[in-house]
């Protein structure tokens with residue numbers, strides 16, 4: 001084996017149904033498990049688009065009672081998750097179906113675990129001393145290709161009072177099933193495709209570089225990077241290309257499986273603070289931090305960086321490929337404004353974030369502050385009143 005660790009443990013994910021048309025298997029799955037009451041957890045947009053009804057109607061036709069919670073927020077917070085818990089208490093489902101991007105899937109998983117354990121507040125899940133009963137079964141139906149949330153037991157929920165994104169994870173929150181139908185991503189707007197795709201790519205890179213990565217996680221992570229390098233641009237340029245959409249959906253899935261087991265790194269530890277403070281789109285925050293964190297980690301990951309370079313043969317290096325993508329789509333730090341006076345607190349929070357623990361190079365608060373300043377140096381620093 002040529003990997004970071006020859007000795008490892010690995011949690012295998014939920015049952016996965018993958019491929020165009022996979023969605024049609026939803027009624028069978030519920031019937032097979034004798035689920036009589038289902039609750040959808042989705043964003044208002046999914047409800048408006050008719051997608052919720054499209055999935056719910058066949059279930060109703062099979063005699064399954066369906067309730068719909070369609071108030072999931074982008075960057076879900078403690079309050080919105082608590083509202084979803086109250087909805088579950090009122091409707092008492094036997095299975096929860098999360099439908100949407102990472103926000104909907106994370107809300108479904110976190111609310112499901114709170115509901116099962118009679119917690120009112122997601123913050124109670126962070127207290128490791130509390131006993132946790134396994135969550136009510138959740139079926140994850142991603143409509144983007146990026147979060148990896150469909151196959152892992154993590155949820156990212158914002159605590160707006162503390163201006164912090166909480167990474168909440170527990171094996172008790174593992175999904176029952178991931179139902180990944182790439183056809184659902186065919187109509188995603190280009191900008192959403194780009195930022196969710198970069199999120200998947202970032203998961204793949206960070207899990208590949210993780211200080212506790214192992215042979216199996218490396219295979220998954222590298223496979224995910226390879227698929228993203230092959231198909232990210234194509235999904236942004238030609239959204240209707242089903243093969244490219246399948247590749248990015250698979251990249252998200254593979255990276256999600258890997259990161260569940262070996263964690264992420266400094267990019268996520270830092271980008272969660274940016275999104276917590278400024279509500280910045282997660283993939284964009286990752287994209288801005290990615291080159292500078294790669295550089296910070298470079299001395300610890302030389303062999304793995306060479307492996308990334310080999311995936312973009314003919315394009316010189318992975319970094320050059322990345323910058324070509326950024327240039328083509330106009331990604332630069334001017335897209336987000338941050339305030340200098342927030343950097344010390346954000347750096348301190350990032351250093352304590354669970355994702356920082358598996359970054360290959362240890363970073364203290366000063367290192368992190370430097371990366372924030374370097375990544376966002378072109379910004380106008382505003383005085384917030």
Ligand SMILES: [Fe+2]
Nearest residue numbers: 147199203282
């Ligand atoms: Fe992410």
